[in-house]
Amino acid sequence: MVDAHRTFVIVGGGLAGAKAAETLRAEGFTGRVILVGDERDHPYERPPLSKGYLAGTAERDSAFVHEPAWYAGAAVELHLGQPAVRLDRGARTVELGDGTRIHYDKLLLATGAEPRRLNVPGTELAGVHHLRRLAHADRLRGTLAGLGRDNGHLVVAGAGWIGLEVAAVARSWGAEVTVIEPNPTPLHSVLGPELGAVLADLHREHGVRLYFGTSLTEIVGQDSQVLAVRTGDGEEHPAHAVLAAVGAAPRVSLARAAGLELAGEPVGGIAVDASLRTSDPDIHAAGDVAALHHPLFGTRLRVEHWANALNGGPAAARAMLGQEVSYGRVPYFFSDQYGTSMEYSGWAPPGSYDQVVVRGDLGKREFTAFWLSEGRVLAGLGMNAEGVTGPVQRLVRSGRETDPEKLADPSVPLEELAGK
Missing domain, CATH: 3.50.50.60 (FAD/NAD(P)-binding domain)
Structure with missing residues (x-):
C-alpha cells in the first residue's frame, strides 16, 4: 500500500533515475515515487547504444533497466515523454511540459547530459x-x-x-x-x-x-x-x-533557473556534497549531471560513465531516506573495440601524474598500465587483462606509495601490492 503523504520525485529517465527508484522501494519507502523522463522510452542504459545494440549483436530491449511491467509492480509512477520545465523550490513543485505540477517532499535531479554540437557550416544536413x-x-x-x-x-x-x-x-x-x-x-x-x-x-x-x-x-x-x-x-x-x-554538456537549465549552486567550468554540473545533496537540502543530484567534491582526489569531479549512474542513483536514494551516505567511488569505465577489452579506473588528467608504468606486453595489447604521482597510483587501465580492476581500484583508493618496479613486474601478484 502506497502512503500518499510523502512523495519523492525523480527527474531523469536514465540509469541513475531508474536505479534510484528501485532502491527507494528496496529500502522500504512506502510513499509515492514519481519518475519523470522527457523520452517516451522506458529508462535504459547507455553502453548498448555504442556497443551491442549499435553493432546489431543485441536486441533493443537489452538496453532497458527494467521490464516495463516492473514500474507498475513497484508502484513507480511514470511520466514519460514529458520534460520538466520548471522547478519551484518554495512550493516544492516540478512543472512538466504539459502544465502538470507535481509536489515533492524530496527531489532527485538525474537529468544527465546532452551531446555538444559542432559549430560549423553544414550541421543541419540529414546525414x-x-x-x-x-x-x-x-x-x-x-x-x-x-x-x-x-x-x-x-x-x-x-x-x-x-x-x-x-x-x-x-x-x-x-x-x-x-x-x-x-x-x-x-x-x-x-x-x-x-x-x-x-x-x-x-x-x-x-x-x-x-x-x-x-x-x-x-x-x-x-x-x-x-x-x-x-x-x-x-x-x-x-x-x-x-x-x-x-563531448557532452550537463543538463543544468532546470537547476540553474531554480537557483541551485552549480560547479564552475570546466567541470560544470550541479554541485553536490558527499551525500549527493545540492545546495537545497531537499534536492539531490546523481549521474552525469552531479559534480561531487571527490574525497580521493581532493577536487570536484563530474563523472559521465555508466558505473557512476549505476551506483550514484542508489546512493542518492538512500540519502533522500535520511541514511548516512558518503559517496566517493573510484571512477570506472569499460570499452570493447574490435574484441579488445579495456577497463579504466581512477582519474589522472594531464599534469597530475609524473610516471606511467606498464605491466605486460603493449605490443600484444595484453597489459595493465598505471598512472602514478610520487609513487601513488592515480589510475589504471587493463587491456585484455582479466581480474585487474579490483586491485587497481584498491591501489587508487589506498593512496599509498607503491614500488614502480614491482608494479611493472608480472611475477609480483597485483593483489599482493593492492592489499585487502
Whole structure:
C-alpha cells in the first residue's frame, strides 16, 4: 500500500533515475515515487547504444533497466515523454511540459547530459548524427548498415570513447571510417600520449583513417545529403555521414533557473556534497549531471560513465531516506573495440601524474598500465587483462606509495601490492 503523504520525485529517465527508484522501494519507502523522463522510452542504459545494440549483436530491449511491467509492480509512477520545465523550490513543485505540477517532499535531479554540437557550416544536413539517446542509436544503426552495404564513408569528429567505439562498430558493418581529432592521440586527456598511441594503432590495423592535430571546419552537402567534410588543415575527406562525438554538456537549465549552486567550468554540473545533496537540502543530484567534491582526489569531479549512474542513483536514494551516505567511488569505465577489452579506473588528467608504468606486453595489447604521482597510483587501465580492476581500484583508493618496479613486474601478484 502506497502512503500518499510523502512523495519523492525523480527527474531523469536514465540509469541513475531508474536505479534510484528501485532502491527507494528496496529500502522500504512506502510513499509515492514519481519518475519523470522527457523520452517516451522506458529508462535504459547507455553502453548498448555504442556497443551491442549499435553493432546489431543485441536486441533493443537489452538496453532497458527494467521490464516495463516492473514500474507498475513497484508502484513507480511514470511520466514519460514529458520534460520538466520548471522547478519551484518554495512550493516544492516540478512543472512538466504539459502544465502538470507535481509536489515533492524530496527531489532527485538525474537529468544527465546532452551531446555538444559542432559549430560549423553544414550541421543541419540529414546525414549528421549525435549519439546520446536510444532514438539516436536507432537512426545511426540504420545508417551504418546502409554504409556497409554501399561502401559508404563515415566521418567521426572526435576520438574520445564514443567516437572510437562507433568507429569500431562502423567497421564491423563494413563502412569506411575516418576519425578527425584536434589532439595528437585518441583519448589524449584520459590516457595521455603513452597509451593513446596504442589505441591509434589498433584502429589503423582495422582500416580506420586517423587525422590528428586538426578539426572539422565544414560539412559539405547537396540536397540535404552529406558529401564530404573539410578540416582546418585545408584537406577534404569523402563522407556520406558524420558523427559529432565532441563531448557532452550537463543538463543544468532546470537547476540553474531554480537557483541551485552549480560547479564552475570546466567541470560544470550541479554541485553536490558527499551525500549527493545540492545546495537545497531537499534536492539531490546523481549521474552525469552531479559534480561531487571527490574525497580521493581532493577536487570536484563530474563523472559521465555508466558505473557512476549505476551506483550514484542508489546512493542518492538512500540519502533522500535520511541514511548516512558518503559517496566517493573510484571512477570506472569499460570499452570493447574490435574484441579488445579495456577497463579504466581512477582519474589522472594531464599534469597530475609524473610516471606511467606498464605491466605486460603493449605490443600484444595484453597489459595493465598505471598512472602514478610520487609513487601513488592515480589510475589504471587493463587491456585484455582479466581480474585487474579490483586491485587497481584498491591501489587508487589506498593512496599509498607503491614500488614502480614491482608494479611493472608480472611475477609480483597485483593483489599482493593492492592489499585487502
